[in-house]
Amino acid sequence: NAGVTQTPKFQVLKTGQSMTLQCAQDMNHNSMYWYRQDPGMGLRLIYYSASEGTTDKGEVPNGYNVSRLNKREFSLRLESAAPSQTSVYFCASSESPVVAGAQETQYFGPGTRLLVL
Amino acid sequence: SQQGEEDPQALSIQEGENATMNCSYKTSINNLQWYRQNSGRGLVHLILIRSNEREKHSGRLRVTLDTSKKSSSLLITASRAADTASYFCATRGGGFKTIFGAGTRLFVKA
Numbered sequence: 001n002a003g004v005t006q007t008p009k010f011q012v013l014k015t016g017q018s019m020t021l022q023c024a025q026d027m028n029h030n031s032m033y034w035y036r037q038d039p040g041m042g043l044r045l046i047y048y049s050a051s052e053g054t055t056d057k058g059e060v061p062n063g064y065n066v067s068r069l070n071k072r073e074f075s076l077r078l079e080s081a082a083p084s085q086t087s088v089y090f091c092a093s094s095e096s097p098v099v100a101g102a103q104e105t106q107y108f109g110p111g112t113r114l115l116v117l
Numbered sequence: 118s119q120q121g122e123e124d125p126q127a128l129s130i131q132e133g134e135n136a137t138m139n140c141s142y143k144t145s146i147n148n149l150q151w152y153r154q155n156s157g158r159g160l161v162h163l164i165l166i167r168s169n170e171r172e173k174h175s176g177r178l179r180v181t182l183d184t185s186k187k188s189s190s191l192l193i194t195a196s197r198a199a200d201t202a203s204y205f206c207a208t209r210g211g212g213f214k215t216i217f218g219a220g221t222r223l224f225v226k227a
Binding site: 004033035040041042043044045048058059090092105106107108109110111 | 150157158159161162165205207214215216217220
């Protein structure tokens with residue numbers, strides 16, 4: 001099993017360009033997540049998908065959109081990139097559907113390093 | 118606002134010494150998790166402790182949880198150079214969102 005895979009590994013964009021970050025998991029997990037990690041700030045949740053067919057906003061959703069294409073794949077789109085979106089983006093998945101207050105172990109991809117000029 | 122906050126921000130020790138990291142959180146939780154992140158990699162789950170547990174062990178890891186103080190600690194015994202990484206606590210309150218702290222950067226000198 002590959003676990004959680006992300007593409008691309010590294011990307012440079014100019015301000016205003018768009019791109020889609022791809023994420024796939026082969027563990028048959030129900031829930032998937034997108035985080036961004038900035039120096040000294042830990043991980044912040046952008047969007048999550050509690051189960052196939054549903055998506056919800058996290059802590060910092062502005063400037064992003066997501067698509068849960070099927071149970072395996074969860075993509076993150078930047079419609080008009082800004083320098084403030086320079087960050088490392090992590091996709092994660094967990095086995096159970098998200099339940100309020102409950103927390104399952106999350107499995108992370110290797111990350112996508114995005115630089116917006 | 119951050120649910121989990123780690124302390125210290127950075128820690129440098131000699132190989133063989135013990136390393137202790139602390140995490141404080143703000144709201145009631147069902148469980149708390151610790152993750153490790155090696156440089157340039159994704160996070161890897163280390164251990165989960167439930168709110169009705171006070172202490173849990175896994176190999177050289179020992180985690181404690183004090184729900185009255187809303188705090189947890191991670192102890193790594195007999196540290197190795199390979200333990201050099203950032204360590205994060207993660208919690209979820211009553212909602213759906215997992216909150217990660219800013220992490221403790223541990224450097225173990227050989």
